[in-house]
Amino acid sequence: MTLTIVGGTVAALVAADTAAAAGLDVRLLLPRRNVGGGFAPLEVDGHRLDRGLRALELHYEGTGDPPPLALYDPAGTGHRPFVRLVDAYVRGLAGADLVDLGEPALYWRGQLGPELLTTCDLRGLRAYLTAAEIDAVMREPLANPSGLFAPGRAEGLADMPFAVASRLQHGSTLHNALIAPLAVKLRPDGARDVPATLRRKLWLPIFHPRSLREAAAGGPMTFRPERPLCGIEPGGTGELVTRLLARIEAAPTATVRRIDGVERIEAGPRPGSVSITPRGEAPVVAEDPILALAPGELFAAAQIPYAADRVTSVLAWVDVAVEDVELMPAFVHVADLAVRVHRLSRGEVRDGRVTVCAELAHDVAKDAAVSVTERALVRLGLVREDAGIREIATFSGPTFTAPTFANRDAFTAARAALGELGLAARCIGGVEAFGADSLNEQIMQGLQAGAAAAGPLSLAGPAQLAA
Structure with a gap:
C-alpha cells in the first residue's frame, strides 16, 4: 500500500x-x-x-x-x-x-551586552540595572523560588495573560523596563492577550524568581542554562x-x-x-x-x-561590506523603545558583504524600514557610521498567527x-x-x-x- x-x-x-x-x-x-x-x-x-x-x-x-x-x-x-x-x-x-551561531546580544539602556531572553542566562542582568532597580528586583518577584512554576501553580499559566504572569513573576520594575517594550514592538496589544504558556511564540521568557534575585545580587547562579543556537x-x-x-x-x-x-x-x-x-x-x-x-x-x-488574526511584521534586508562591520552577533534583541527595531539577525556572507535582517516594530512604515534599519545598525555600534549599507528587500504584512x-x-x-x-x-x-x-x-x-x-x-x- x-x-x-x-x-x-x-x-x-x-x-x-x-x-x-x-x-x-x-x-x-x-x-x-x-x-x-x-x-x-x-x-x-x-x-x-x-x-x-x-x-x-x-x-x-x-x-x-x-x-x-x-x-x-x-x-x-x-x-x-x-x-x-x-x-x-x-x-x-x-x-x-x-555550526554554532555564537553568542547573541541584547541592546538595552543604550548598551550592547549579554542576551538574556532566549538564552535565559541572567548572569549579565546586573550590569543593565540601576541601584534602585537592583533593589526592586530583589524585592518584587514572587517569594517562592519557582514562583508560578511551583507545584500546583503552573497549571494556571494556560489561562493567565503573559503580561500578568510576567509582572507577578518578575516584578513590575523589570517587566516594565525589559519585557513590555519588546512585546509592544511586536503587537499593538503586546502580550496582554497572550496566554503565558505561549510566550515563546513572541520570544519572551519567564524567569524563576530565585534566578532573578541571584543575578541582581551578583552572586553565584544556581541555574546555569545550556541553550546554544545552531545554523x-x-x-x-x-x-x-x-x-x-x-x-x-x-x-x-x-x-x-x-x-x-x-x-x-x-x-x-x-x-x-x-x-x-x-x-x-x-x-x-x-x-x-x-x-x-x-x-x-x-x-x-x-x-x-x-x-485567525495574524501578527503584522515589518522586515528589511540590507547588506554591508564586511570591512565596514564593527561587530555582528548572530542576532541582537533591541529592548530600547526609541530604536524601532525589535531584532537584528546576521545572514549569509556573499561577495564580501554580510546580509542583515531587521525585524522592525509593527508600526514602522514599509518605506521607512530601510532607513530605520540603517540608523539602528550605526546606533548599536554594529557598523561604521559611514558604512555603505545597501537595500535588498522590504516586507510589511501579516505573517504568523497571533x-x-x-x-x-x-x-x-x-x-x-x-x-x-x-x-x-x-x-x-x-x-x-x-x-x-x-x-x-x-x-x-x-x-x-x-x-x-x-x-x-x-x-x-x-x-x-x-x-
Whole structure:
C-alpha cells in the first residue's frame, strides 16, 4: 500500500523522509509554492533571505535520552524531552555544515551586552540595572523560588495573560523596563492577550524568581542554562528544507507530485479512505493518509470556518561590506523603545558583504524600514557610521498567527469540528495543538507520524531513527 502525505510543512517533509527511509512506498503531494513555510528563505536577486531569526535549538540543560517516540505529545511536554532525537535527525541532514551561531546580544539602556531572553542566562542582568532597580528586583518577584512554576501553580499559566504572569513573576520594575517594550514592538496589544504558556511564540521568557534575585545580587547562579543556537551553512533553516526535499526526491520508494494547493478534503468512497482534491485537478483517494498542511490550510480544505488574526511584521534586508562591520552577533534583541527595531539577525556572507535582517516594530512604515534599519545598525555600534549599507528587500504584512486567547479558542473549535468529520487520516503540521508549529515540534510530529506508518516497533524507541 502507498502512504500518501499531503502538504509542504516541515512536518510533511520529515514524515515522508522517515517513512521512505523505513522502506514504505510514499506519495508526497507537495505544493508548488511555500514549501517549508516560514522556515524556507526568500530568494531575491540571488540572495537567500531568512524571514527573521531562524535558528536551531538542539540542546537544553538537563535533557537525557529521549522517551519512546509514541509518548511525544505536542499538547503536553512537547519536543523538549526528545531534543536529542531532534539533534540527531538534524545532524543527519547537516553533517559538518552544522555550526554554532555564537553568542547573541541584547541592546538595552543604550548598551550592547549579554542576551538574556532566549538564552535565559541572567548572569549579565546586573550590569543593565540601576541601584534602585537592583533593589526592586530583589524585592518584587514572587517569594517562592519557582514562583508560578511551583507545584500546583503552573497549571494556571494556560489561562493567565503573559503580561500578568510576567509582572507577578518578575516584578513590575523589570517587566516594565525589559519585557513590555519588546512585546509592544511586536503587537499593538503586546502580550496582554497572550496566554503565558505561549510566550515563546513572541520570544519572551519567564524567569524563576530565585534566578532573578541571584543575578541582581551578583552572586553565584544556581541555574546555569545550556541553550546554544545552531545554523546550517550556508542557508540556515532554509538549508534544512532544501536537503530534506532533495533526500525525499532521491529516495527509491518516494514519489513527489507537485500540486497547486488543496481545494477540498473529505471522507472517501471506501471505509478508511480520504478524498483529497488538489486545486484544478481530479480527487485523489488515499487510504489512511497523513495530512500535514498548516492549520489554516487544512481547516479551509475541510470546509471548516477558521478566522485567525495574524501578527503584522515589518522586515528589511540590507547588506554591508564586511570591512565596514564593527561587530555582528548572530542576532541582537533591541529592548530600547526609541530604536524601532525589535531584532537584528546576521545572514549569509556573499561577495564580501554580510546580509542583515531587521525585524522592525509593527508600526514602522514599509518605506521607512530601510532607513530605520540603517540608523539602528550605526546606533548599536554594529557598523561604521559611514558604512555603505545597501537595500535588498522590504516586507510589511501579516505573517504568523497571533498567539492570543481568541485565536486559541477559534483553533480549538475548528480542531473539534475536524475531529467530528471522522477522517481516516493522521493530521500533523501544527494542527495537533495550537502553537505547536515551531521547527522542533514539526520535526517531532513528522518523525512520529512517519514511524507510526512504518509500524508499532518504530514507535517503541527512537534509536533507529537517530542513526
